[in-house]
Amino acid sequence: HLCNRQDIGIMRLCGGPASGAMRALNATRHAPAPVSLAPAAAARILSFTPAFSSARGPLSTRGLPKFVARAVAEKSVAPPREKIFTADPANNISDYIYEKMGMNLHQQRDHPIGVIKQAIYDYFDKNHPGKFTKIDDLFPVVSTVQNFDEMLVPADHISRSSNDTYYVTQDTVLRCHTSAHQAETLRSGERAFLVTGDVYRRGSIDATHHPGF
Numbered sequence: 001h002l003c004n005r006q007d008i009g010i011m012r013l014c015g016g017p018a019s020g021a022m023r024a025l026n027a028t029r030h031a032p033a034p035v036s037l038a039p040a041a042a043a044r045i046l047s048f049t050p051a052f053s054s055a056r057g058p059l060s061t062r063g064l065p066k067f068v069a070r071a072v073a074e075k076s077v078a079p080p081r082e083k084i085f086t087a088d089p090a091n092n093i094s095d096y097i098y099e100k101m102g103m104n105l106h107q108q109r110d111h112p113i114g115v116i117k118q119a120i121y122d123y124f125d126k127n128h129p130g131k132f133t134k135i136d137d138l139f140p141v142v143s144t145v146q147n148f149d150e151m152l153v154p155a156d157h158i159s160r161s162s163n164d165t166y167y168v169t170q171d172t173v174l175r176c177h178t179s180a181h182q183a184e185t186l187r188s189g190e191r192a193f194l195v196t197g198d199v200y201r202r203g204s205i206d207a208t209h210h211p212g213f
Contacts, residue, residue: 078102088169092162097200100212106136106196117196124194136196142180147173150183166200174200
């Protein structure tokens with residue numbers, strides 16, 4: 001997963017065992033730089049020093065590198081409010097989280113997250129040409145069955161708590177991981193695929209955590 005912290009522009013790689021793709025990106029905690037990419041791509045990432053005006057207000061592009069300014073200026077397409085804010089008593093989604101939805105930084109070619117995603121795609125295309133289907137546009141609202149049951153999450157696991165997960169209704173949530181799409185994608189007939197998307201987990205915001213990433 002790639003951190004989607006639009007407010008202050010922090011990136012991080014997290015979760016899962018080291019893979020060939022991650023090693024190819026040199027994304028280890030001991031690496032001198034966050035990633036090891038082609039010089040042009042690395043230069044774009046390392047020059048990413050945004051100066052956003054406000055966490056909740058409009059984003060200012062003044063003083064940003066041109067590629068960052070373009071990414072910030074692109075209009076996001078948020079889901080219709082009625083699909084996110086419901087009358088269900090279980091709904092616990094805030095306006096702050098809704099404002100983050102639809103930004104799709106992973107789909108912006110020149111954004112650091114988009115650059116890293118493309119580097120991962122390139123790795124798989126080079127080492128396994130034509131094998132992996134790329135999926136990066138799935139709707140972030142999934143059922144609790146997809147998000148928990150099909151991932152074999154126990155019924156009493158803490159991650160099911162409304163303190164940890166954003167509920168749209170009692171039976172639907174903002175996905176906590178793109179793994180929520182694995183079972184349905186396998187059932188569709190796919191056997192090798194890469195799924196990218198924004199995910200949401202309730203929690204306090206600090207230097208290394210954000211509820212949307």
